Ligand SMILES: Nc1ncnc2c1ncn2[C@@H]1O[C@H](COP(=O)(O)O)[C@@H](OP(=O)(O)O)[C@H]1O
Ligand SMILES: [Mg+2]
Ligand SMILES: [Mg+2]
C-alpha cells in the first residue's frame with residue numbers, strides 16, 4: 001500500500017512520544033511552563049516533540065516538520081535543569097540522547113508548510129494532560145495540501161473494552177483504531193444518525209462557544225448533553241462512532257481565533273477515512289497548503305457526514 005514507510009515511522013514515533021508522556025504523568029506532577037501567549041507547555045510536550053522530530057528526520061531527512069513547540073524557552077541558563085529533565089525522559093526511548101542534542105531536535109519542528117511536510121502536535125490538549133484528563137500526540141503528513149497519513153495517539157482514551165487508543169489513517173486506505181502498542185487493530189467508521197445511543201456531540205473542555213454549540217446541536221436534532229473532552233481524542237470519538245458531531249466554534253472572547261493545522265490534520269484524515277466530514281463553520285474545506293494557521297476558515301465542524309448540512313444550515317440562520 002502507498003505510504004507504508006511513512007505509516008510505520010509515524011506510528012513508531014507517536015508510540016515512543018506517548019510512552020514518554022505517560023511516564024511523565026505517572027512519575028511527576030507535570031508543571032505548566034507559561035509560553036509568551038500565556039498557554040502552557042510541559043517537559044512532556046518538549047520531550048514528545050524532540051522524539052517525533054528526531055525519528056521523522058532520521059527516516060525522511062528532506063521533509064520539513066511544522067510542530068507546535070520550539071526550544072527557545074529551554075536554551076536559557078535558568079532552564080538548564082528543565083532541559084535535563086526533558087533529556088532524561090527522552091532517554092527512556094532514545095537512550096543516547098544528550099542535553100546538547102535536544103533543543104536542535106525540538107527545533108526541527110520549526111519547518112514551513114511546503115509541498116510535502118509533516119505537522120506535529122506533541123501534546124494536543126496540554127490543559128487536559130495537566131489535569132489528568134485526555135490528550136493526544138498528533139502527527140500527519142501532507143502532500144500538495146492533501147493529508148496522506150494521520151496518526152493520533154490517545155493514551156488516556158477509553159472506548160468499550162479499550163484503554164489507550166491509537167488511530168491510524170492513510171488516504172484511500174481507511175481508518176483503524178488499535179491499542180497503543182498496535183495490537184488488536186480494528187477498522188472504524190462513523191455511525192448513522194439512527195444509532196440513538198451515539199447520537200450525541202463532543203466539544204472541548206477549554207475552548208469554543210459552549211452555549212452556541214448546545215443551540216446548534218439541538219437544531220440538528222441532538223437532545224442530550226455534550227461530552228466534553230480535551231484534544232483530538234474528539235475526532236477519534238466521532239470516527240469510531242461514539243458520537244456523531246464535534247463542534248468547535250469561536251468563543252465570544254476570541255471571535256477571530258484562527259485554528260492551527262496541527263490541532264486538526266491527523267484528526268481530519270481519521271474522520272474522512274472513517275466516512276465522516278470536516279469543514280469550517282461556513283462549510284469551507286480546511287486548507288492545509290498555506291500557513292500554520294488557517295487563513296481562510298473559522299471554527300471546525302466534524303460530523304458523521306449525514307447531519308453535516310443540517311448543522312451548517314443551523315449555523316447560517
Ligand atoms: N481561543 C482558542 N480557540 C480554539 N482553540 C484554541 C484557543 N486557544 C488555544 N486553542 C487550541 O486548543 C487546543 C486544545 O484543544 P482542546 O481544547 O480541544 O483540547 C490547544 O492545543 P494545545 O493543547 O496543543 O496547545 C490550542 O492550540
Ligand atoms: Mg499548546
Ligand atoms: Mg493542540
Ligand SMILES: [Mg+2]
Nearest residue numbers: 068121123124
Ligand atoms: Mg500541543
